[in-house]
Amino acid sequence: MASQAVDAFKASHSVLVTGGAGYIGSHAVLALKDAGWKVAVIDNLVTGFRWAVPDDVAFYEGDIADGDLVARIIAEQQIGAILHFAGSVVVPESVSDPLKYYSNNTVKSRALIESAVQGGVKHFIFSSTAATYGTPDFEGPIPEQAPQKPINPYGTSKLMTEWMLRDVAFAHDFNYCALRYFNVAGADPQGRTGQSTAGATHLIKVAVEAALGKREHVAVFGTDFDTPDGTGVRDYIHVSDLANAHLLALEALIEQPDQSHFLNCGYGHGYSVLEVLDAVDRVTNLKIERLLSGRRAGDPAALTADSSAIRSRFGWSPAHDDLDTIVTDALAWERRLSEKAV
Structure with a gap:
């Protein structure tokens, strides 16, 4: 049940979602609307889709670095409050084109944060990533206190924005929550939005595309890892559970304006590549064709x-922590996407 502070905020303010026409951002917009928040979206539509934003949501096509806009x-x-999803997210591309990532994810985030401070926006939720941790030198779930040693420009560009938010919160009347995602998958259970970007590299998206004949096979990179079946294990989180985490973070920032947070968003357990394809x-x-490679x-x-912090601090309780459910929702969206002109 929302507090009086949250109810008062809802009555007098709107929430700006950057990248709200994209995959995760569009789910956050729906979650906010479903919970009675007033929402506005800014998106440059480079990777997002105008149809992903509901008609009754104020939409601005433009760049987050456009201070006047x-x-x-x-x-x-x-x-x-601002929920900041706009950015570039393909790890291999960040290696081949690092300047794009430092521009889109770091420089433009700096401009957005400055606009927030100048405009009196006091609460900021940042779409960060587990890539800020790099490759841990220990086994088991990663806690938030693990060393942040990114191994690619994508992770570094996000970590630099976390640092900016930390310093701005120290200097101004401003608090933030950086949510570090692991592998986001699935789609809105009601079929209103889903992952729609062409050429996506996420395993579950690729696998359902293959199941529907949009790809000839699914590449499996590495079969000799020290895991039960030799393939890589990852923590997959349903996008609707992730959107809910943002709502809880928003309420927490409003209720405790002197506190900021950096929290993992994942289930605390993983599935191997072969387990995902089996699902x-x-x-x-x-039977999806699997192309085994190095x-x-x-x-x-x-x-x-390690998602214990967000569970205890915000009372986050995932509703879709089931691999078959995630795959079912992703598949249903992929079928709907085949009918759309995107």
């Missing part, structure tokens, strides 16, 4: 989240 949105929509075969009653450089054997 962001200032106008803050004033017009009475923005009191897709099971849900579709098909490891990719830098891929760790297992990455899972």
